[in-house]
Amino acid sequence: MNFTYGLKRGLPIGIGYLAVSFAFGVLAVNGLSPLMATIISLTNLTSSGQYAGVLLIFECASYFEIGLTVLLINLRYSLMSISLSQKINTNIPKWKRLIMGFGITDEVYGVAISEDKKVEASYFFGLMLLPIIGWTLGTAIGAFGANFIPDRLLIALNIALYAMFIALIIPPAKKSKEIALVVGIAIILSCIFYYVPYIKEIGLGFKTIISTIIASIIGALVFPIKETEETIKEEAQNV
Amino acid sequence: MYKIICVLVMILVTYLPRAIPIVFIKKEIKNEFFKSFLFYVPYAVLASLTFPAIFYFSSNIYLGIIGTVTALILAFFNQKLYVVALVSVVVVFGFSFIFF
Numbered sequence: 066m067n068f069t070y071g072l073k074r075g076l077p078i079g080i081g082y083l084a085v086s087f088a089f090g091v092l093a094v095n096g097l098s099p100l101m102a103t104i105i106s107l108t109n110l111t112s113s114g115q116y117a118g119v120l121l122i123f124e125c126a127s128y129f130e131i132g133l134t135v136l137l138i139n140l141r142y143s144l145m146s147i148s149l150s151q152k153i154n155t156n157i158p159k160w161k162r163l164i165m166g167f168g169i170t171d172e173v174y175g176v177a178i179s180e181d182k183k184v185e186a187s188y189f190f191g192l193m194l195l196p197i198i199g200w201t202l203g204t205a206i207g208a209f210g211a212n213f214i215p216d217r218l219l220i221a222l223n224i225a226l227y228a229m230f231i232a233l234i235i236p237p238a239k240k241s242k243e244i245a246l247v248v249g250i251a252i253i254l255s256c257i258f259y260y261v262p263y264i265k266e267i268g269l270g271f272k273t274i275i276s277t278i279i280a281s282i283i284g285a286l287v288f289p290i291k292e293t294e295e296t297i298k299e300e301a302q303n304v
Numbered sequence: 305m306y307k308i309i310c311v312l313v314m315i316l317v318t319y320l321p322r323a324i325p326i327v328f329i330k331k332e333i334k335n336e337f338f339k340s341f342l343f344y345v346p347y348a349v350l351a352s353l354t355f356p357a358i359f360y361f362s363s364n365i366y367l368g369i370i371g372t373v374t375a376l377i378l379a380f381f382n383q384k385l386y387v388v389a390l391v392s393v394v395v396v397f398g399f400s401f402i403f404f
Contacts, residue, residue: 084386088393097307108315112385113346117353118314125306128313134349136317141346144339146325159327166323217404220362221397227358228375228392230350235379237347247344248351255352276352277345284348285340 066182071191078172079199085112086200088225090207091214092116096123099208106204110170110197113233114138116226121270130270137277145174152177153184161186168193247284251276362396364403371396 086106093102097119109115114135121131146169153165165186173193177184211219238245254276258264267275358375359368374395378388 081384081386085389088389101307101311105311105314108311109318111318113350113353114318115314117349118310120353122307122310128309131310132313132317135314136321137345138349139318139321140342142318142322143325144342146322147329150326150329153326162327163323166326167319169322169326217400218393218397221393221400223361224358224371224375224392224396225389227354227361228371228378228389229385230354231358231372231375232379232383232385232388234347234350234354235376236382239380244344244347248347251348251351252355256356259356273349273352277348280348280352281341281344284344285337289336289340290343291336 066180066185066188068187068191071188071193072195073191074176075173075192075195078170078176079195079197081172082196082199083203083206085225085229086203087207088222088229089116089119090204090209091211091219091222092207092226093119093204094208094211099205099211102208103201103205107197107201110167110200111139111142112229116229117273124269126268126270130268130274134270134273137274141171142169145169145171145178148178149174149184152180153189154186157186165189165193168197170196172196243284243288243290246288247280250283251280254279362400364400367396367399367403370399 089106089112090099090102093105097105102119105115105119109118117138118131118135121134126134146166149165149169153162157165168189173196177189177192180188214222234248238248255272258267258272258276358372359365361368361371371392375388375392378391383391
């Protein structure tokens with residue numbers, strides 16, 4: 066469980082990230098500089114959160130809307146972080162944990178939690194390094210290369226983020242009727258906010274926040290989950 | 305300036321939920337309602353961000369519907385994240401020659 070072993074385990078994640086972050090880079094330069102897009106990827110290291118953030122920046126949303134929406138999307142990392150805190154060696158000092166926290170993504174978490182032994186800091190640093198490089202590099206290539214890509218392809222690339230969201234939602238919703246219900250309610254609410262006159266004037270961030278909170282509260286009331294962490298673990302391994 | 309502050313806000317709300325638990329929490333969260341709520345949130349956020357916005361990702365709604373159906377089918381068969389994204393882009397790119 067050393068640094069090198071971590072690197073090896075992180076390589077496939079890094080390669081996968083290259084493709085998805087390329088699409089992010091292309092999308093982000095619709096309103097941000099290529100350098101800024103790259104910095105976002107390096108510092109955020111997350112797909113849905115930073116995508117949502119950038120979409121909201123394009124809409125000129127308020128800081129509060131952006132902060133709360135991105136926070137809501139990233140709340141799942143808290144669950145993973147809690148679960149990892151039980152999995153890592155208890156001797157790991159706080160400053161190392163501060164760095165480890167930065168590297169928690171769905172895939173990195175999924176790999177780390179599936180290891181047989183207690184997770185060491187050096188292993189985790191190795192594990193997170195190539196995903197960080199892949200994510201940042203892919204964004205840079207997409208962002209700086211966007212000018213050389215034909216318009217038709219640029220338009221087509223805009224579907225990438227939504228396709229990815231669908232890929233994150235459907236498999237778990239297929240397996241669990243609870244998740245399917247929450248997803249269904251969220252979609253209905255979101256459509257109401259999109260189409261109904263007057264209501265549709267609300268900003269994108271607030272639409273998302275209100276739909277999310279109502280759907281999740283209904284889910285938590287109707288179907289409280291007991292083995293949340295087990296389910297999350299299982300799901301993260303499937304990504 | 306607006307954009308820089310936005311990015312700083314994003315960094316903060318991305319890093320804190322990741323770092324705080326692993327640094328400070330030693331025990332597991334017990335409250336069942338709160339745990340369930342946290343569990344459902346990401347799915348609800350992604351669903352409401354995607355629908356109905358995906359239909360209007362380009363100026364042509366038919367292209368939106370084709371892209372949506374493609375992604376739904378691939379996701380239904382548990383294809384990997386980047387496979388769903390890439391194939392949807394390729395299919396939409398192909399069909400765009402009919403519509404534009």
